[in-house]
Amino acid sequence: MNQTNTTNESKKSPGFWRHAWLRFRRKKLSMCALIVVLCLSLIAVCSPMIAGTKPIVCKYKGNLYFPCMAYFNPDWENPIFQKDRFRKRYPKNLKEKDPESWAIWPLIFQDPYRPVRDNEWGDRPGNPFNGGKPSSLNLFGTSKGKDVLAMMVHGTRIALLVGFVSTGIAAAIGIVVGAIAGYFGGWIDIIISRIIELVMCIPSIVLILALIAVIEKPTIWHMMAILGFTSWTGMARLTRAEFLKLKESEFVAAARSIGAGPFRIMFRHILPNSLAPVMVPIVFGIAAAIKVEAGLSLLGFGAPPPNPSWGTILNAGMTNYTEWWQIVFPGIAIFITILAYNLIGEGLQEATDPRLADPKD
Amino acid sequence: MVGYLIRRVLLGLLTLLLITMVIYALIRAMPGNPLATDAAMMNPENMPSEEDIQRMQAAYGLDKSIPEAYIHWLTNMVRGDFGSSFAEKKPVLDVIGSRVTNTLLLTVPSLILAYLLAIPIGLFSTWRSGKADERLVGVGLYMLYAIPSFIAALFLQLLFAVKLDGTAFELPLMGIRSDEYETLTSTQKAWDWLKHMILPVISFTYVSLAYYSRFIKANMEEVVRQDYIRTAKAKGLGPLRIMIHHAFRNTLIPFVTLLGLSLPALLGGAIILEQIFNWPGMGQLYFRSILTRDYPVIMGLTFALSVLTLLGQLLADMLYAFVDPRISYK
Numbered sequence: 156m157n158q159t160n161t162t163n164e165s166k167k168s169p170g171f172w173r174h175a176w177l178r179f180r181r182k183k184l185s186m187c188a189l190i191v192v193l194c195l196s197l198i199a200v201c202s203p204m205i206a207g208t209k210p211i212v213c214k215y216k217g218n219l220y221f222p223c224m225a226y227f228n229p230d231w232e233n234p235i236f237q238k239d240r241f242r243k244r245y246p247k248n249l250k251e252k253d254p255e256s257w258a259i260w261p262l263i264f265q266d267p268y269r270p271v272r273d274n275e276w277g278d279r280p281g282n283p284f285n286g287g288k289p290s291s292l293n294l295f296g297t298s299k300g301k302d303v304l305a306m307m308v309h310g311t312r313i314a315l316l317v318g319f320v321s322t323g324i325a326a327a328i329g330i331v332v333g334a335i336a337g338y339f340g341g342w343i344d345i346i347i348s349r350i351i352e353l354v355m356c357i358p359s360i361v362l363i364l365a366l367i368a369v370i371e372k373p374t375i376w377h378m379m380a381i382l383g384f385t386s387w388t389g390m391a392r393l394t395r396a397e398f399l400k401l402k403e404s405e406f407v408a409a410a411r412s413i414g415a416g417p418f419r420i421m422f423r424h425i426l427p428n429s430l431a432p433v434m435v436p437i438v439f440g441i442a443a444a445i446k447v448e449a450g451l452s453l454l455g456f457g458a459p460p461p462n463p464s465w466g467t468i469l470n471a472g473m474t475n476y477t478e479w480w481q482i483v484f485p486g487i488a489i490f491i492t493i494l495a496y497n498l499i500g501e502g503l504q505e506a507t508d509p510r511l512a513d514p515k516d
Numbered sequence: 517m518v519g520y521l522i523r524r525v526l527l528g529l530l531t532l533l534l535i536t537m538v539i540y541a542l543i544r545a546m547p548g549n550p551l552a553t554d555a556a557m558m559n560p561e562n563m564p565s566e567e568d569i570q571r572m573q574a575a576y577g578l579d580k581s582i583p584e585a586y587i588h589w590l591t592n593m594v595r596g597d598f599g600s601s602f603a604e605k606k607p608v609l610d611v612i613g614s615r616v617t618n619t620l621l622l623t624v625p626s627l628i629l630a631y632l633l634a635i636p637i638g639l640f641s642t643w644r645s646g647k648a649d650e651r652l653v654g655v656g657l658y659m660l661y662a663i664p665s666f667i668a669a670l671f672l673q674l675l676f677a678v679k680l681d682g683t684a685f686e687l688p689l690m691g692i693r694s695d696e697y698e699t700l701t702s703t704q705k706a707w708d709w710l711k712h713m714i715l716p717v718i719s720f721t722y723v724s725l726a727y728y729s730r731f732i733k734a735n736m737e738e739v740v741r742q743d744y745i746r747t748a749k750a751k752g753l754g755p756l757r758i759m760i761h762h763a764f765r766n767t768l769i770p771f772v773t774l775l776g777l778s779l780p781a782l783l784g785g786a787i788i789l790e791q792i793f794n795w796p797g798m799g800q801l802y803f804r805s806i807l808t809r810d811y812p813v814i815m816g817l818t819f820a821l822s823v824l825t826l827l828g829q830l831l832a833d834m835l836y837a838f839v840d841p842r843i844s845y846k
Contacts, residue, residue: 353534356825358780360787361818364806365539368546446664450788453666454803469670473792476678476689483674486667494662 171507175431178506185502188495195492199312202226206263206305208271209245213258223261226309243269246276263302265293267309267463270300289480296480298471303480306463307488313464314492317379317448318441324383325444326437329390334421336391337398344395355388363447367456375458378451382444389436397429431507435500442496449489465489524833528826532819533590539818540586543811549578550602550809589815598819599812603805608816612798616783618692619790619797621713623782626720634725638732639759642740654733661726666788669719673792676715688712690794716793720786724778731774735767742766769840776832780824 169177179185203226204211211223215235222245225232241248246264249256264276273281279292287297295303336347354362366381367373401407402425410424451457452466453473465485472481573579577588577599592599598608637653644650660668677689688694694708739745740763748762783798790799798817805813 349531353531353538356531356822357535357539357818358821358825361539361802361821362542364787364803365542365546365814368806369542371547442662450664450666454788454791469667473670476674479674479678482670486663486671489667490659490663493664494659497658497662 171431175503175506179502182502182505185498188498188502191491191495192499195311195495196315198308199315202309202312204261206265206267206302206308207261208243208264208266208275210249210258210260213245213249213256215249215256216253226267244275263294263305263308265302265305267301267306270297271302286478295484296478298468298478298481301463303468303484306468307465307485309463310465310468310485310488313375313458313462314445314448314489317375317382318445318492318496320376320379321382321386321444321448322437322440324380325387325440326390326433328384329387330394330426330433332387333391333394334398334426337395338402338417338421338425340399347391348395351388351391354385359385360447363451364456367451373458375462375464378448378458379444382447386440386443390433390440393433393436394429397432398425401425401429434507435504438496438500438503442493442500445489445492445496449485524830528830531826532822535822536590536815536819537586540589540811540815541582543806543809543814544582544585546809548809550811589812593815593819598816601805601810601813603808603810603813608812611801611813612816612820615796615798615801618795619783619799621709622716622720622790622795622797625713626717627724627778627782629717629721630724630728633721634728634732635764637725637729638736639764641729641733642736642763643755643759645737657726657729660722661730665719665723665786666792668722669715669789669792672715672718687715690792692795716789716795719789719793728774732767732771735770736763739763739766769836772835772839773832776828776830776835779828779831780821783820783824 198205203209203223207223207226209222209225209232211221213220213222218235220233220235222232222236236245239248239252243266245258246260249258264279265271265282270282270284271279273279275281282293282297282300282302284297284300287293287300289296293302293304295307297303298306332347332351336344336351362385363381366385367378370377398421406428407420407424410420415424448457448464449466449469452464453469455470457464457466457470465488468481468485472478472485476482570579577585580588589599600607601611604611637657641650641653663671673689676685676687680686688711692709692712694700694712697705697708700708745758745762748758753762787799787803789795790797791803794800801813802817804810805817
């Protein structure tokens with residue numbers, strides 16, 4: 156019995172997404188881009204372990220602590236360090252207050268939010284405030300005393316978050332709105348299509364600037380929401396077109412004949428079949444969101460400092476062009492990230508386009 | 517055709533009404549008001565009295581509720597009165613008018629340059645498709661496409677205004693003219709204009725250049741597979757003639773829609789680029805008027821840009837019917 160089961164499964168022809176993945180894997184450039192994005196994600200997740208002034212793990216007064224988690228959320232720093240008046244200076248305080256203590260430090264002892272002072276780490280000199288050229292202590296130089304490399308490592312987290320969250324919001328709105336318009340048709344479609352046209356007519360940067368100005372203290376999360384709420388129109392139009400086409404097909408009629416409700420048909424039957432063409436603009440949307448966030452931060456309209464977004468470093472660089480390292484390094488980082496997402500999007504487009512399918516597989 | 521046009525125009529007017537309504541509600545919802553951002557008002561020695569503030573609010577129409585003020589703006593606008601700028605104390609049309617030429621000075625040359633360069637590059641890429649030199653051009657364009665224009669602008673500034681400072685290739689960092697502009701002779705003045713234009717125009721051009729040439733190539737690839745191209749080849753026509761007379765003319769249809777859609781960018785310029793180059797154009801005006809809460813200017817610019825966007829879409833559809841006889845609007 157078991158035997159037949161396995162043979163049956165091995166004979167089953169691969170599904171659409173498996174096919175797409177097989178075709179995607181053959182594109183060397185797109186695979187390289189995917190690896191780049193995975194590396195960036197790894198840097199983002201491990202950012203406090205790569206650059207920071209708080210130990211990854213430390214044993215203090217008999218207990219184990221993970222102070223570096225404070226970079227993800229300030230509340231995750233154990234209150235004992237506040238009570239013992241560490242004032243964010245770990246190396247000296249650990250030794251003074253508990254000679255038995257030990258700690259594992261991040262790879263780079265630099266902080267994205269503040270300059271490292273003299274003698275903070277052994278007898279190492281502090282960061283220069285002005286004209287901090289790239290050196291062995293500050294590989295990418297300093298920006299107003301803060302280490303640019305540390306800011307960029309932590310900025311990776313912001314860039315990826317902005318890309319995923321804002322595009323996720325946009326995709327959710329776009330797909331639901333487009334699905335409703337395409338499936339129900341009639342006057343619902345007319346109204347939704349008018350709304351989409353209306354939003355498309357407003358220059359997006361103006362809408363974004365106006366929305367940010369409305370919020371009194373914008374944080375990075377507000378930015379993501381605004382970017383999401385202003386970039387869903389393209390996906391809505393695509394989803395609508397796909398739904399208009401697919402709702403006439405036999406499998407929808409079959410689902411309806413066995414009594415499936417409209418929302419079940421829309422999201423269980425039509426959506427999985429229309430996902431491929433919608434996936435491509437989602438990937439390109441991530442690149443666009445990262446670009447817009449960098450541009451807004453460059454204008455000084457982004458999340459307020461101290462947030463180490465790549466665009467914020469550019470903004471600091473614009474005040475003093477002789478400190479080229481504040482422009483060149485974040486600029487290259489933005490370029491590589493956008494290029495990687497564009498290449499993935501292109502690979503996905505070719506891999507999921509049935510017209511380009513190889514008849515052999 | 518006329519019926520279709522009338523329907524489009526009416527629909528456009530409705531869209532316009534909704535856009536201005538949304539933007540008006542948004543800018544009035546922003547915290548702070550134009551009086552609070554005016555530097556003169558912040559002087560502690562000369563604080564305006566409560567009555568003065570109320571008088572000024574009445575003069576600016578800030579005492580009205582949002583719907584009331586919107587209708588007030590709308591009725592004035594229909595009569596051609598866009599109000600006057602709070603910050604510059606001049607009519608909005610004058611404020612915008614003084615900046616239109618500056619923006620056109622950047623966008624028109626860059627649009628022409630982009631088209632002039634994109635067409636040969638696109639044709640070249642189709643002609644040499646798959647060869648090493650075409651791949652090189654393709655990869656180069658792809659890389660350019662991934663650099664946001666503002667980063668390219670910053671890199672260009674670093675290279676030409678900082679690194680090459682003092683050499684023959686030195687170009688001004690920002691601004692529209694040099695400090696000693698008034699003392700220059702007319703040829704020197706022209707050279708000064710040109711020098712200040714080079715970097716912004718390049719930054720404006722290259723993104724659309726990369727996009728347009730890839731667009732042309734993609735469309736050409738589709739056309740060169742058609743039967744009539746094979747027929748032309750069979751007749752013994754040269755590759756150049758086939759490329760231009762038979763293939764390229766058929767890719768013009770999607771190309772003209774692009775032309776219509778680039779109309780709003782012509783006036784809108786780019787807020788970020790004008791800010792980087794400190795170029796006194798419309799984009800910078802938009803940015804500043806949002807910062808200073810200059811409601812009449814924001815509304816005037818939004819109105820102008822929305823009209824252009826709608827006109828551009830209409831133009832694209834009209835041109836579509838014009839170049840493709842299979843399409844007709846009834």
